[in-house]
Amino acid sequence: MPDPHSTDPAFSGLTKNQSLVLETIAKARRPIGAYEILRELAPRGIRSPVQIYRAVNSLIQCGIVHKVESINAFVRCTDAHPHHGQTTILAICDDCGTVVEHHDETVDRRLVAWAKQEALEVNAVTIELKVRCANCSALAP
Amino acid sequence: MPDPHSTDPAFSGLTKNQSLVLETIAKARRPIGAYEILRELAPRGIRSPVQIYRAVNSLIQCGIVHKVESINAFVRCTDAHPHHGQTTILAICDDCGTVVEHHDETVDRRLVAWAKQEALEVNAVTIELKVRCANCSALAP
DNA sequence: GATGAATTGTTACGTTATTTCCTAACGAGA
DNA sequence: TCTCGTTAGGAAATAACGTAACAATTCATC
Ligand SMILES: [Zn+2]
Ligand SMILES: [Zn+2]
Ligand SMILES: [Zn+2]
Ligand SMILES: [Zn+2]
Numbered sequence: 001m002p003d004p005h006s007t008d009p010a011f012s013g014l015t016k017n018q019s020l021v022l023e024t025i026a027k028a029r030r031p032i033g034a035y036e037i038l039r040e041l042a043p044r045g046i047r048s049p050v051q052i053y054r055a056v057n058s059l060i061q062c063g064i065v066h067k068v069e070s071i072n073a074f075v076r077c078t079d080a081h082p083h084h085g086q087t088t089i090l091a092i093c094d095d096c097g098t099v100v101e102h103h104d105e106t107v108d109r110r111l112v113a114w115a116k117q118e119a120l121e122v123n124a125v126t127i128e129l130k131v132r133c134a135n136c137s138a139l140a141p
Numbered sequence: 142m143p144d145p146h147s148t149d150p151a152f153s154g155l156t157k158n159q160s161l162v163l164e165t166i167a168k169a170r171r172p173i174g175a176y177e178i179l180r181e182l183a184p185r186g187i188r189s190p191v192q193i194y195r196a197v198n199s200l201i202q203c204g205i206v207h208k209v210e211s212i213n214a215f216v217r218c219t220d221a222h223p224h225h226g227q228t229t230i231l232a233i234c235d236d237c238g239t240v241v242e243h244h245d246e247t248v249d250r251r252l253v254a255w256a257k258q259e260a261l262e263v264n265a266v267t268i269e270l271k272v273r274c275a276n277c278s279a280l281a282p
Numbered sequence: 283g284a285t286g287a288a289t290t291g292t293t294a295c296g297t298t299a300t301t302t303c304c305t306a307a308c309g310a311g312a
Numbered sequence: 313t314c315t316c317g318t319t320a321g322g323a324a325a326t327a328a329c330g331t332a333a334c335a336a337t338t339c340a341t342c
Contacts, residue, residue, distance in 0.1 A: 015288090033328070034328080035329070046291095047291075048292065049329080049331085069211045070265075072213075072328080100261070107251050114243055115232065118241060120232050120270065123235060123271040125270050126267060127267070127268050128267045129256060129263055129264075131262055132262040132264065134259070137262055174297075174298075175297090176297060189323060190299070194298095213329090
């Protein structure tokens with residue numbers, strides 16, 4: 001597994017399919033679904049969903065890509081530096097799809113504290129905001 | 142649209158399909174998928190996915206039901222009282238599916254504050270924890 | 283070259299969600 | 313009464329999401 005934040009933007013450790021998928025996700029500049037990635041990469045020889053999901057899951061594990069659960073799509077991580085176990089907060093514009101990434105230690109602490117109090121062992125945390133971005137608000141008020 | 146917390150547990154304002162779907166979700170006592178609801182209700186005359194999704198969406202709007210985005214399933218709201226614009230925090234056990242519901246004003250405030258700072262108009266907030274519940278941890282340590 | 287691990291490819295399937303088009307029922311108001 | 317808008321419901325098709333199972337390939341290493 002390659003280090004996502006080592007050799008930006010090459011990620012030379014990635015396999016062929018992982019590179020193709022990452023490239024497609026990055027180029028989209030908004031969340032993109034698995035089958036849209038598939039369509040995009042069909043001309044380059046990718047034929048089946050499994051290939052997409054395998055690559056995407058690797059990229060997510062690396063932290064290079066995030067899954068947007070509320071819309072079942074994937075987005076390139078826009079963070080300059082790696083997340084050290086912090087929860088990624090994603091705000092997705094309902095209108096244009098723009099994603100803004102954020103972290104908040106206080107939020108993390110409070111969620112972890114509550115989980116501990118309830119004796120819950122946390123495996124993953126998802127925080128997502130469906131929003132209208134400033135741009136879209138300005139365009140159509 | 143009926144008031145979800147008025148006449149527990151009848152929700153007499155619900156339509157027939159909404160009642161059927163709510164009943165099925167409630168009976169499941171863990172998140173249940175749309176098609177499982179459909180299978181459950183087929184004998185009672187429900188034939189198509191749309192009918193489930195329409196009902197479920199109404200119930201979500203009422204606040205009677207929550208969608209668990211991270212597993213694409215629906216769960217009965219277990220809160221005694223209505224949420225007043227508070228974000229529902231859901232913890233879902235990966236092993237047994239048990240859901241615990243929670244609210245945290247501090248978390249809400251911080252998210253809203255950040256959104257405001259970024260000029261984002263918030264439409265919805267999703268906070269979900271994938272966990273191992275105390276029960277499951279005890280059973281298989 | 284032989285061995286084994288990782289990656290890739292293919293088929294097939296199951297699940298989740300939306301779209302489209304249509305009908306029925308009901309109340310408001312001309 | 314007769315349109316008109318609104319809401320709910322129904323059916324069919326299709327798109328989109330996701331995984332299981334197994335075969336083929338590549339590649340490092342012995
Ligand atoms: Zn990130
Ligand atoms: Zn926008
Ligand atoms: Zn609730
Ligand atoms: Zn459990």
